[in-house]
Amino acid sequence: MSKAVYAGTFDPVTNGHLDIALRASKLFDDIIIAIAEDNNKQTLFTTDERCSLVRQVTKDLPNVKVDSFSGLLVDYCREKGVGFIIRGLRVVLDFEKELQMALMNRSLYDKVDTVFLMGEALYLFVSSSQVKDAAKLGGDISNLVPPPVAKALIDKFT
Numbered sequence: 001m002s003k004a005v006y007a008g009t010f011d012p013v014t015n016g017h018l019d020i021a022l023r024a025s026k027l028f029d030d031i032i033i034a035i036a037e038d039n040n041k042q043t044l045f046t047t048d049e050r051c052s053l054v055r056q057v058t059k060d061l062p063n064v065k066v067d068s069f070s071g072l073l074v075d076y077c078r079e080k081g082v083g084f085i086i087r088g089l090r091v092v093l094d095f096e097k098e099l100q101m102a103l104m105n106r107s108l109y110d111k112v113d114t115v116f117l118m119g120e121a122l123y124l125f126v127s128s129s130q131v132k133d134a135a136k137l138g139g140d141i142s143n144l145v146p147p148p149v150a151k152a153l154i155d156k157f158t
């Protein structure tokens with residue numbers, strides 16, 4: 001059985017993330033969306049809130065589970081017996097960071113490979129930070145995030 005982890009901060013999950021999760025769910029038997037608890041990032045949403053939002057928006061994908069992790073991602077992969085890490089690639093700028101991360105992860109644990117998926121062109125410009133910035137200033141982000149996330153952002157900022 002092929003298993004993969006799709007890891008990230010997901011603060012919050014966007015349509016771009018969801019598109020990658022959907023593509024990955026067709027390639028692997030089981031996907032764990034692993035939400036980083038402590039990632040040197042000041043998050044708007046708590047770990048529980050991020051998990052709950054990802055659960056709500058992936059509820060129709062039967063082979064996708066949601067979990068959180070702390071510490072090294074490769075230790076989480078080892079613990080779960082997972083050999084693949086999914087990452088989405090959007091623009092060239094992503095590549096350098098992703099290459100470094102993939103090679104570092106493989107250097108830490110040589111039984112893990114990173115699989116890169118190209119996201120939907122519509123969402124190439126979407127990032128969680130920009131979605132938060134726009135929502136905070138009253139911008140309409142409803143075409144960039146799933147409805148429960150749009151609602152959660154409105155609730156946070158009103």
Ligand code: COA
Pocket residue numbers: 007008009010011014015016017020036039071072073074088089090100101102104105119123126127128129130
């Ligand atoms: N669609 C939309 N946005 C996307 C995206 C996609 N397909 N892919 C990435 N992004 C955005 C995210 O929204 C995020 O935007 P932001 O920075 O504005 O918030 C940014 O790209 C990167 O986010 P993400 O993909 O969630 O990665 P991350 O850098 O937040 O998290 C971890 C990376 C958690 C996987 C990594 O830090 C990790 O493994 N940490 C654990 C510690 C560890 O093992 N360290 C050693 C690893 S080298």
